[in-house]
Amino acid sequence: MKHTHPHVIPRRQALRKLALTAGTAAALPLAALLANSRTFAAETSGKASKAAVKYQDHPDGASFCANCANFIPGPTSDSLGTCLVVAGTISPKGWCLAYAAG
Template sequence: MDIEEHSGGNAVKTIIPLSRRTLLRRGTIVLGSIALIPIAIHSLSGKAGSATKGMLHYQDSPKDGHSCSGCSSFRPPTAPDAETGTCKVLEGPISPHGWCMAYSPR
């Protein structure tokens, strides 16, 4: 920590050494804050259906035999002639034959 002292018009910097305990405390606070940032950001965007298709690599075709129609987050279309449903995780229309990284089997 630097402290400026003014003596006769000239600024003199005096360096005050920090103890190991103080450095460890400050380091712990900084690292703890950095670790909490992703949690805070995720909780702000944790609204259902708020993820974009690009974020979760959504595709309109199945992957490894898994498709949205077998996912616990998929909501089938309400109208009998509708081809797309909705999702609890993704926003927008979702194909029952699609797939994304949030896939969770029923």
């Protein structure tokens, strides 16, 4: 019969334990990073701020949000909508530097 010390962990078991520990250690920061990036995306919507694109609530000549390819209209043609690239509510009569003729 093979005699083993009660506190000696067999090599294979020790390696498995080490791999699990390393995997868990690597997974935790990644999970934290993902959670942080989701929070960041939710907070910013992943969109530009109105200030960054110099959004204004009036047209720039014949260019305005209602005829921009990025505009997502509200329930009526006069109501506020949203934008694919700019955060917040957007006036159909607004305009910004990200205007894209639609």
